[in-house]
Amino acid sequence: MKPDTTVVIVGAGQGGFQVAASLRERGHAGPVVLVGDEPGLPYQRPPLSKNFLLHAETQTELRPRSFYERRDIELRHARVGSIDRFGRRVRLADGHTLAYDHLVLATGARNRTPPIEGVTLDGVVQVRTRDDAERLRARLSAASHLAIIGAGFIGMEVAAVGARTGITTTVIEALHRPMARSVSVATSTHIADLHRAQGTTLRMGRTVVRLDGDDTGAVTGVRLHDGTLVPADLVVVGVGVAPAVELATDAGIDVGDGIRVDAHLATSDPHVSAIGDCAEFPNTHTGTRTRLESIQNAVDQARCLAARLTGTPAPYTAVPWFWTEQFSTKLQIAGIGQGHDDSTVLGDPATGSFSTLLFKDELLTAVESVNAPADHTAARRILAFDRPLRREETAVDGFSLAQWAGGRQRRGQDRTVAPQDAVDARLGHTADVH
Amino acid sequence: MTKIDYIQSDGTRITVDAAPGDTVMSAAIAADVDGIVGECGGNMMCATCHVYVDEAPAARLPAMTDDEDQMLACTEAPRTALSRLGCQLPTDEPMVVTVPGIPT
Numbered sequence: 020m021k022p023d024t025t026v027v028i029v030g031a032g033q034g035g036f037q038v039a040a041s042l043r044e045r046g047h048a049g050p051v052v053l054v055g056d057e058p059g060l061p062y063q064r065p066p067l068s069k070n071f072l073l074h075a076e077t078q079t080e081l082r083p084r085s086f087y088e089r090r091d092i093e094l095r096h097a098r099v100g101s102i103d104r105f106g107r108r109v110r111l112a113d114g115h116t117l118a119y120d121h122l123v124l125a126t127g128a129r130n131r132t133p134p135i136e137g138v139t140l141d142g143v144v145q146v147r148t149r150d151d152a153e154r155l156r157a158r159l160s161a162a163s164h165l166a167i168i169g170a171g172f173i174g175m176e177v178a179a180v181g182a183r184t185g186i187t188t189t190v191i192e193a194l195h196r197p198m199a200r201s202v203s204v205a206t207s208t209h210i211a212d213l214h215r216a217q218g219t220t221l222r223m224g225r226t227v228v229r230l231d232g233d234d235t236g237a238v239t240g241v242r243l244h245d246g247t248l249v250p251a252d253l254v255v256v257g258v259g260v261a262p263a264v265e266l267a268t269d270a271g272i273d274v275g276d277g278i279r280v281d282a283h284l285a286t287s288d289p290h291v292s293a294i295g296d297c298a299e300f301p302n303t304h305t306g307t308r309t310r311l312e313s314i315q316n317a318v319d320q321a322r323c324l325a326a327r328l329t330g331t332p333a334p335y336t337a338v339p340w341f342w343t344e345q346f347s348t349k350l351q352i353a354g355i356g357q358g359h360d361d362s363t364v365l366g367d368p369a370t371g372s373f374s375t376l377l378f379k380d381e382l383l384t385a386v387e388s389v390n391a392p393a394d395h396t397a398a399r400r401i402l403a404f405d406r407p408l409r410r411e412e413t414a415v416d417g418f419s420l421a422q423w424a425g426g427r428q429r430r431g432q433d434r435t436v437a438p439q440d441a442v443d444a445r446l447g448h449t450a451d452v453h
Numbered sequence: 454m455t456k457i458d459y460i461q462s463d464g465t466r467i468t469v470d471a472a473p474g475d476t477v478m479s480a481a482i483a484a485d486v487d488g489i490v491g492e493c494g495g496n497m498m499c500a501t502c503h504v505y506v507d508e509a510p511a512a513r514l515p516a517m518t519d520d521e522d523q524m525l526a527c528t529e530a531p532r533t534a535l536s537r538l539g540c541q542l543p544t545d546e547p548m549v550v551t552v553p554g555i556p557t
Contacts, residue, residue: 063494078479078494086485318492342498349520351498392497392520396527421526 023049024120026328027109029099029266031055033063033314034295035125036081037321043090045329051091052117054109056098057148060084065314067152068176069344072159073183079149102270104288121328124267124278124286124293125321128260128312133168137230142238143254146173158253162186166241166251168227170197172343174257175210179345182217189220189249191241196223201341203356205375206387209368213346222249230254262297262310275299277310282334284324292328294320303336304384304402305355315340338402340395349390353398356385363413365420366391374398374420376413383408386420397421456547459486460507462554471544478502478539481552488552495540497521502539503528508549515541530554 026042028035031053039053055061062079071077087094098112108118130145132138142162144155155177159165165181167174170192181188190197196207197214211221222243231240231248241249262277273279273287277299284292284300295317302309319337326333341352348371359377366373374394377385386398397420401408404427412423454470457480461467471480481489481502490501497520506514514537521541525532530553539550 065496066494076474078483081482083483083485089485314492342493342496344496349497390520391523393523393526396500396524399527 025050025052025118026121026123027052027054027117027119028123028125029054029109030125030127030263030295030297031057031061031094032125032127032295032317033061033081034127034317034321035123036061037318038123038125038294038325039092040082040086040090041322041325042328043092045325047325047329049120050093052093052095052119053087054095054097054099054111054117056096057150058096059149060087060094062149063314064147064149067149068146068173069180071149071152072156072177072180075156099266102266102272102291104270104272104291107290120290122291123324124291124297125295125317126263126266126278126293126297128262128296130256131259131261133227133256133258135227135229137232137238138256140230140232140238140254141236142252143230143256145256146177147260155255159184159186162253164249164251165189165253165255166191166249167255167257168192168241169257169259170194170199170221170223171257171259172198172201172341174255175214175345176343177255177257178214178219179217182214182219183346186253188218189222189241189251190214191222191225191227191243191249193226194223197221198343200357202350202352202387203359203362203375203377205362205364205368206350206389209373209389210345210348210350213348217346260296260312262299264297267291267293267297275308279308283327283332284320284335292324294324300335302339302355303334304339305358309355311339313339313341336403338399340399349388349392351388351392351395352385353388353395354383354385354402356387359384361410363410365394365413365418376410376420378410381410383410383413394420397424400424401427455544457481457544458508458547458549459489459504460549460551461486461488462552475544476540477504477537477542477544477548477550480544481539486552488554489539491540497524497538497540500524500528500538503530503532503553504537504539504542504550505533505535505553506537506542506548506550507535510546513546515543517541528553 060080100110100112108116165186165188167190178190225243228242264274267278278293296312299310323335343350356377361378372390374388374391388395457469459467469484478491492501493499
């Protein structure tokens with residue numbers, strides 16, 4: 020791509036923001052336009068289900084306005100209506116068009132709304148945007164009974180806030196344990212116990228039949244399939260998200276479980292790339308095509324793409340990592356543990372600090388660390404090594420991830436394919452961070 | 454308002470008036486200081502707000518928690534005795550910090 024070309028980025032979340040910032044950091048001289056459909060400056064979402072609900076003054080803006088001005092990044096507040104791939108321009112809903120040489124789709128995801136009767140009652144809310152979170156914060160201060168549908172990360176984070184503010188809190192989940200799609204039984208059990216110890220009721224393995232309301236249209240409770248009623252004057256629905264793929268689909272770009280991209284994050288149109296929550300990419304850590312919903316993935320894919328657009332292409336190989344915080348307990352996950360066939364625990368869960376190592380076919384695939392950041396940072400290094408950690412190597416007395424990682428690095432055995440990857444290996448993310 | 458001085462890897466010194474409640478990380482981001490990323494928003498998850506505290510009323514700096522200590526193991530620039538995570542440092546007192554340059 021020539022240095023004076025125009026890059027239009029659709030979606031001003033963490034990924035879109037990072038593409039713009041990294042392009043400038045790498046010296047891209049052409050116009051950079053960041054199009055977002057929410058008012059205000061780009062902001063971060065992780066606090067929205069945590070501190071932001073407790074403290075109105077929680078800072079969420081990623082950078083001040085001067086950041087964009089100094090770097091000549093144009094912020095455009097608009098909804099994109101369609102992509103004209105052949106004319107290489109996007110049409111905005113306000114009637115304007117933006118010409119591009121390269122288009123980046125960082126459209127993120129939208130919350131799923133379950134097809135449940137009563138889901139539109141007053142007092143039934145979701146959390147995605149900062150506006151959503153502000154409304155939820157106002158409602159939390161007035162509510163007495165909070166019911167959360169869905170025990171994923173967001174649901175459990177909101178439950179922790181509810182319990183902390185002294186509201187009677189119940190979490191309802193169709194699967195049999197919290198965060199079942201994301202974490203192992205050991206971690207899930209530990210987190211569930213934390214919530215119960217704070218007085219939260221977990222109704223696992225229960226499905227919702229309908230939401231009940233009063234004659235003013237306000238929600239009064241959640242009816243479960245076992246016939247029981249969970250009284251609630253505030254219901255938070257957190258049942259997962261769907262990637263925002265409509266623009267790509269309408270433009271005839273390949274879409275699977277997300278906008279399909281190759282190892283370089285290019286879509287089926289070489290002038291269009293996709294990153295972050297909306298992108299389905301070949302995951303070198305699982306050997307499958309996946310879509311990840313995380314800050315790490317959005318930021319690292321943004322950096323990988325900015326590197327390619329400025330002339331240093333490298334396939335996307337960053338180690339995935341995730342975090343959640345509930346009741347001051349920090350859960351950090353490195354790698355992808357889904358489909359593991361064995362696990363082992365380092366440390367004693369009773370102390371509140373331990374890590375669960377997950378293996379598939381005898382090789383380490385993920386580490387879930389509860390209040391154990393040293394294990395987490397070591398795991399991120401280990402999972403970037405060429406030579407995987409075998410289960411049998413962890414079965415020695417006093418095994419430590421940090422020591423093993425340090426030992427391999429000293430012996431120079433963390434050989435990776437390219438210098439860029441070696442930096443990834445050490446840092447858990449790409450090299451152009453500053 | 455408390456004055457926090459950030460010295461960047463090229464020697465530039467930026468003085469920021471930190472607002473009450475700011476951390477060394479959040480004040481830097483609000484003032485657009487290069488080199489402090491704060492990717493995780495101040496949750497001690499990412500270590501991208503690593504700074505070297507050059508001048509500070511040392512006795513008044515909060516003690517380093519185990520979590521901060523462990524996260525400092527994965528900073529990009531080398532850790533030294535002056536290393537702290539900016540998100541863990543309140544701005545009640547004037548301070549001079551160096552923002553590490555990142556090896557490429």
